Amino acid sequence: MSAAGLLFGPDGWGALLLKGALVTVALGLVTVPFGFGGGLVLAGLKLSRWRAVRGLSEAYTTFFRGIPDLLALFIVYFGLQSLLDHAQATLGLASRLELSAFVAGVIALSVVVAAYSGEVWVAALRTVPPGQVEAARSLGLDRKRAFFLVVLPQLGRVALPGLGNVWTVLLKDTSLISTLAVTDLLRAASEASKNTTRPILFYGAAAAIYLVFSIASNAGQAALERRANRGIA
Amino acid sequence: MDALHGLLGFVFNTELLSQYGWRLLSGVRITAEVVLLSCSIGFVLAYPICRARMSRNLPLRSGAAGYIAVFRGTPLLCQLYLVYYGAGEVRPWLTGAGLWWFFRDAFYCCILAFSLNTAAYQAEILRGALGSVSRGQREAAAALGLSPYRVARHVVWPQAFLAALRPLGNELILVIKASALAAIVTLLDLMGQTRLIFARTFDFSVYLYAALIYLAATEGIRRLWNRMERAASKHVRQIEPLKAAHPAPPRGALPIVSAEAVPPG
Amino acid sequence: MGIPKLLLAVGLACGLAAGMGARTAEAKEWKTIRFGMDASYAPFESVNQKGEIVGFEVDYARAICAKLEATCTFQNQDWDGIIPSLLSNKFDVIFSSMNITDARKAKVIFSDVYYATPIVFVGQASEKSKDTSPAALKGKSIGTQSSTIHANFLETLYPGSDIKLYPTQDEPNLDLASGRIDYVVGDSLVEEDFVKTKGKGCCTILSEVQRVPGIHGPGVGAAFRPGDTDLQAMFNKAIAELDADGTYKTLAKKYFTIDIRGK
Known part of the structure; x- marks a missing residue:
């Protein structure tokens, strides 16, 4: 069969590839709030007053940034459910919480992304002068409001380039999930190439789709940065 | 209590280590070979790519930009599959070109894919580092009558090297981590041996041993790099307190070539 | 970051390991049974253009589910992670041409043999x-x-x-x-x-290949978590019934020209 027939024909693999591409994007987008949010919490813990908390959060970052993402995903993917079961048995809950492969994949990615984005948030938090928080507190804002109204709005702008980098890493890391269980873009390409013995065509197509995602992400990031930097010299 | 028992069982699982420890070590050797070769070849490739990317020749520049976009914008695993299984698909052609012996070997395929990938990242690091040396310094050095070679040798490179040192160290760490993908195309690196031992024993703790070995390697390099950077930038820090002690030169005064600009050696 | 924090990182890893040792078992009504398969094993199981898993073991699993009056779902899972996935409850049964061996029996329990091929x-x-x-x-x-x-x-x-x-x-x-x-x-x-x-x-x-005792085992069976002996018993009963009523033969004929039952 011709390349076009294999991709777009009635018996072609194009539809599976597109479905996989959607899964890849979905994995990435769903991970963002948890991964980036987790990173922000982690950054907060790193700047904590208590030594033990600081140490634990540093240890988390060191561990997950220091080992291959493939290994980290594997450990979280398989370790997590056991920990959950253990916790539920301890708490004596009757029904067990079951994670789908997709959800488990999102959690595994979030754990890794939190470690990466935590560093970005820490650097961003350091750019906000402590005087601002003091000023906000002296105006009568409590700690929570001082953070959400004064510090957080400024963080986004400073953290944006770094978070953009983490996003591109995340988008590519979703491909590692393909070695676990989820039929993402790379997995779909792999199935197609094994069934048709045409690896160059299908891995090439997958690479092209990833490249489109990456170019779109860069354009999106540039637009966001322009918007965030309005009114700032 | 259960958790504590599990913890002790993990820490003292010497049986696993004594039986399979040598396998892990041989995996470490392969991982080290893959990483060192890929990083060195990548570094050699990175310089011409970086020059092409900064060149005034449009086709050259866009070619390099395209190369960098492709290798940084797609997953390494996808690139590895393309090299490894793609080569299998075009075997008659490769045999004709006398290249099949190279692509036949999973080790060489990994080295090729990883080198091409890290070259794209290292080229961008070099570009950033060269860009960090201000034009004025080059012009000033040229105005002092230094030859282009000596401008590069004594003014640009020492500073660019310092700027590139940290990101290159980070890239080395990233290559170590990425090298775990080699196991997927049959290479028995640290990750490959780990999977093999797991297949034999079904003992999950072997994955954690592997994690600790990777962690020791990446953390060790991070520390070594911090030290190297401190040693290499000694002169910069020694000058800083002095600078602070002296008042800033009055506006319009001739700029003084600071010690930062011309490091010793 | 100092050495103490590095030790903490090691501690974190150990904690994860400790958590992995723990497993729970419970009685369950098997209304839905989730099958885990490594779908790269045509004609037993493979992925088609629509992304569905198809093959002999899928048809056979459906027949078992019909006997058990349960709903079946199928999940694709890489082979290397198939036992950890079963143990961490990603699905309930491995139905993927898994040969019964002593090493695997240390982690999972098996049904009776349902096929054996050279x-x-x-x-x-x-x-x-x-x-x-x-x-x-x-x-x-x-x-x-x-x-x-x-x-x-x-x-x-x-x-x-x-x-x-x-x-x-x-x-x-x-x-x-x-x-x-x-x-x-x-x-x-x-x-x-x-x-x-x-x-x-x-x-x-x-x-x-001449089968080597201790390596090859008696043939292929379904694998379950050690606690799910009820499910194991249900499968064994269904396997026997499907043999008796000729369903197995009909299904196998669709895919194979030789007898794969191997008793």
């Missing part, structure tokens, strides 16, 4: 010699899927050969077709299917 050596079509003894294959490269009885067999009996282990059985087949490796060991039906269809005459089946 194991074969495949070589290049140009290969003249049918001799696949360890002495004849010394220095040659042999590929198979990792974490399988074939991998175990090769590593034990072929120490002089260069053994290449792949995540799925499709990949050594592709590498045999491209000439990257000299031989492949695999299930006879899977290899016949490959040689006839995707292999396009690249390769030929050379010899049958």
Whole structure:
């Protein structure tokens, strides 16, 4: 069969590839709030007053940034459910919480992304002068409001380039999930190439789709940065 | 209590280590070979790519930009599959070109894919580092009558090297981590041996041993790099307190070539 | 970051390990049964263009579910992670041509054997010699899927050969077709299917492997978590019933020309 027939024909693999591409994007987008949010919490813990908390959060970052993402995903993917079961048995809950492969994949990615984005948030938090928080507190804002109204709005702008980098890493890391269980873009390409013995065509197509995602992400990031930097010299 | 028992069982699982420890070590050797070769070849490739990317020749520049976009914008695993299984698909052609012996070997395929990938990242690091040396310094050095070679040798490179040192160290760490993908195309690196031992024993703790070995390697390099950077930038820090002690030169005064600009050696 | 924090990182890893040891079992009404399969094993299970898993074991699993009056779902899972996935409750049963071995019995429990087929050596079509003894294959490269009885067999009996282990059985087949490796060991039906269809005459089946007790086991069974003995009993009953009412034979005829039941 011709390349076009294999991709777009009635018996072609194009539809599976597109479905996989959607899964890849979905994995990435769903991970963002948890991964980036987790990173922000982690950054907060790193700047904590208590030594033990600081140490634990540093240890988390060191561990997950220091080992291959493939290994980290594997450990979280398989370790997590056991920990959950253990916790539920301890708490004596009757029904067990079951994670789908997709959800488990999102959690595994979030754990890794939190470690990466935590560093970005820490650097961003350091750019906000402590005087601002003091000023906000002296105006009568409590700690929570001082953070959400004064510090957080400024963080986004400073953290944006770094978070953009983490996003591109995340988008590519979703491909590692393909070695676990989820039929993402790379997995779909792999199935197609094994069934048709045409690896160059299908891995090439997958690479092209990833490249489109990456170019779109860069354009999106540039637009966001322009918007965030309005009114700032 | 259960958790504590599990913890002790993990820490003292010497049986696993004594039986399979040598396998892990041989995996470490392969991982080290893959990483060192890929990083060195990548570094050699990175310089011409970086020059092409900064060149005034449009086709050259866009070619390099395209190369960098492709290798940084797609997953390494996808690139590895393309090299490894793609080569299998075009075997008659490769045999004709006398290249099949190279692509036949999973080790060489990994080295090729990883080198091409890290070259794209290292080229961008070099570009950033060269860009960090201000034009004025080059012009000033040229105005002092230094030859282009000596401008590069004594003014640009020492500073660019310092700027590139940290990101290159980070890239080395990233290559170590990425090298775990080699196991997927049959290479028995640290990750490959780990999977093999797991297949034999079904003992999950072997994955954690592997994690600790990777962690020791990446953390060790991070520390070594911090030290190297401190040693290499000694002169910069020694000058800083002095600078602070002296008042800033009055506006319009001739700029003084600071010690930062011309490091010793 | 100082040494104490590094130690904490190690501690974190240990904590994770400790958590993994713990498992819980509970009684459950099996209204839905989730099947885990490594769908790269045509004609037993593979993925079609629509992304669905199809093949003999899927049809057979559906027949079992009909007997048990349960709903079936199928999940694709890489072979290397298939036992950890079962144990961490990603699905309830491995139904993926898993041979019953003692090493696996330490982690999971098996149903009765539901098929047993010969194991074969495949070589290049140009290969003249049918001799696949360890002495004849010394220095040659042999590929198979990792974490399988074939991998175990090769590593034990072929120490002089260069053994290449792949995540799925499709990949050594592709590498045999491209000439990257000299031989492949695999299930006879899977290899016949490959040689006839995707292999396009690249390769030929050379010899049958003599089963080695302690490595190969009695045949293929369904695997469950050790706590799910009720599910195991239900499957054994269904397997016997499907044999008795002839459903098994009808299904097998759709895919195979030889008898694979192997009792």
